[in-house]
Amino acid sequence: VALNSTAGLARLANASHPAAFHHIATHLETQRNQAFCSAATSVTILNALAGAGVDAPVDGFYAPYAYYTQRALFENACVRRAKTHVYRVNMSPKFLARGGATLEEWALYLSCFVGQAGVARHHADANENDANAFRVVVKATLADAPNAFIGVNFRRVEIGEAGGGHMRRVRIHAGPRTTAPIGAYDDAADAILVMDVSRYKYPPVWTPLRALHDAMLAVDEASGKSRGWVVV
């Protein structure tokens, strides 16, 4: 169910957990290129956390204003020291552009930013946490917005979208995968509003929670593990 439909808007208006939506929507970024879904998701969530005391860096394009950008993210010294899971090379825009990040790689570079201001962070593999556990985390996190947000790393095909799109041109990492922030949850429909950062392809969409969990269960060929979620 597309958000921009009568049913989609009605579901948001009556959702049991709508509070993250306006914070995510206000800062939602289009990924810079077809492999930067994790970067755009990170930037969206980190900017949404400004009210929770997460300081942003100053990107030269916007000086003197502080704002997370997909460029400034990788100028961070901690990120540049982070060893990627697959190749044991350092994280960089070039590495990410080749094939995107696995769940672990994403959580690794994200942890450079969310240690500050007492903001907790954890990531979870879907195969170690079933749909019921995921639902509990979704509800708890969205109830805590704007002090916490949640993002997911999943395979598109399980939620009815064309597979992996942005991974077709590069085969180094293999495994179509995407990353997106969650905007809302509705108990009655047991559905999650996924706010895709591939805005050139997919509008925000209500997805059954179980379908999204299935989409996270799919093994990522690059890591040999399932996908999963990150709570920031």
Add this chain to the structure above:
Amino acid sequence: VALNSTAGLARLANASHPAAFHHIATHLETQRNQAFCSAATSVTILNALAGAGVDAPVDGFYAPYAYYTQRALFENACVRRAKTHVYRVNMSPKFLARGGATLEEWALYLSCFVGQAGVARHHADANENDANAFRVVVKATLADAPNAFIGVNFRRVEIGEAGGGHMRRVRIHAGPRTTAPIGAYDDAADAILVMDVSRYKYPPVWTPLRALHDAMLAVDEASGKSRGWVVV
């Protein structure tokens, strides 16, 4: 009143003209640099108009998917032929980066895209159209969303924001000025939700319609005329 406040969200939930909001929010772009407010506003509105039959170009970064970007906007042949008002030179990213666009320059390059699919377009100077006329246009346009949207070109100081920001570094065009899409209108408060594309500085904010009209009345030093609005 910030959108991300209890009062701001309540106003949106009960607004008399809320229909444009989700379309604009879904595609809201951060301006690429501090002079690209008109470009980011154009891209946001043009992408929101996809459902109304406005075809997007394919930016190489997102091929094969079609989506307006602040880069692809200026690769358009019609835009590259457009003579800017002030210098009688052709419109280009370089021209825009020097000092942004006046209302006329913005309307000129925007007209390259909105002639298609029968989408009407007009722009209006604030000093030729009083606040009552503006209110009529706002209501009619927002009632027609997602087939029509409205953007404003204004001076920040009148709506209580720090003046001009992005114009401080460049003095060629002079005159602090910004451009932004409108997300909603509420009759009861007579207020407009301005969705700023300088997301590194300003969140979406409810602004009294009369203050916004005053902000459009201010003469733009570059053109010698008032600012105003564009309906797409």
